[in-house]
Amino acid sequence: MIMKGMRYYVVLLMLFFAHGVCSAQTPTLPDTNYRRPYLLIDGKRADPLSLMVLDKEDIRSLVVLSPEQALKYGKENTRFGAVEITTLHPKEILNFKQLLKFFLFKKEAAKLSFVVYFGFSDDFLSPLDKELFMASLSKVQSMYMGKHYEKDFKLFLSKRYIDESKTKKNVLLDSLVQSLGMEARRRVPKDREIIIR
């Protein structure tokens, strides 16, 4: 009887051990909706959400790498491939701190959660690391502190839409932006979904 009980404990212990090994091997990702590639802008790591607000006019070249090709940047965070971007006008691309300064926010605003708002209603996402976030100035419409369904204040960056020509580089960036847009839609809580018939 005691032996039978022990067997369960051994099985449970093994499962617990296996779970530990698996989680140690899996890169830490926020959740299953996360499909963002590893991003490099002029050789420096940037938050992938920056793709949403980069002006095509500021980009010299854009290369998309498969997860296998992206392994040169390490195993962690390259599960969804990588994107290498070189810029034409680096001064026109601002990082998070520069954006705060440009939009006349006090330094305390840097402590707030940061959200990029890029469309209607629920089209918003947060960067994984706001310190690595970058945006083309021409693509930023406004910045403000607001709540948007939440209890706490957050810092919002609102995207500006510009008519752009359909070159190969632009189409490639558009498809990356669309996949980020789909992530935002997957995150919408079911009770807030609006069905248009």
Add this chain to the structure above:
Amino acid sequence: MKGLFFIVTIVIFAGATSASAQSATKYFINNREIAPESVFYFNQNDIDSIRQFVDTDTNVVFYTHRPEKILSYHQLLDLHLINKSARNLQVDLSEATNIKSPEKLVFSVDRVLYVSIIYRRPVNTKSVWIASTYESWDQKSEKGSLLSKLRRRFNNLK
């Protein structure tokens, strides 16, 4: 010809009189003069009573014993973590644009949804946009109906 001159004179006089009557309306909160556009941003519960005094000028006075609930424009910018450089920018509201004396604007805290710094292209200028929450003035109450009337009056002046 004489008749035409008479009519033109009457029209000009009437226009000038109505313009001076409109510009003579001043708005106050307790004893402080405020910008008329502030009326869009009052929470009914923050105002105790509204009185209109007509003398040579028309004075509309909002009385409150909760002045801490009413913020000045500069206090609002501070609350929204926007620095002092923004004080010189053009100010637009949800209901009115290019406010002439933004430093005289006052706001009920709850009526402000957000304060946004807008970057205008291709002119490369910045401006402040103050968005308001949905108003919930009780039209059946004296205060609510008076606030609505003032709002309509202001809209007609635009």
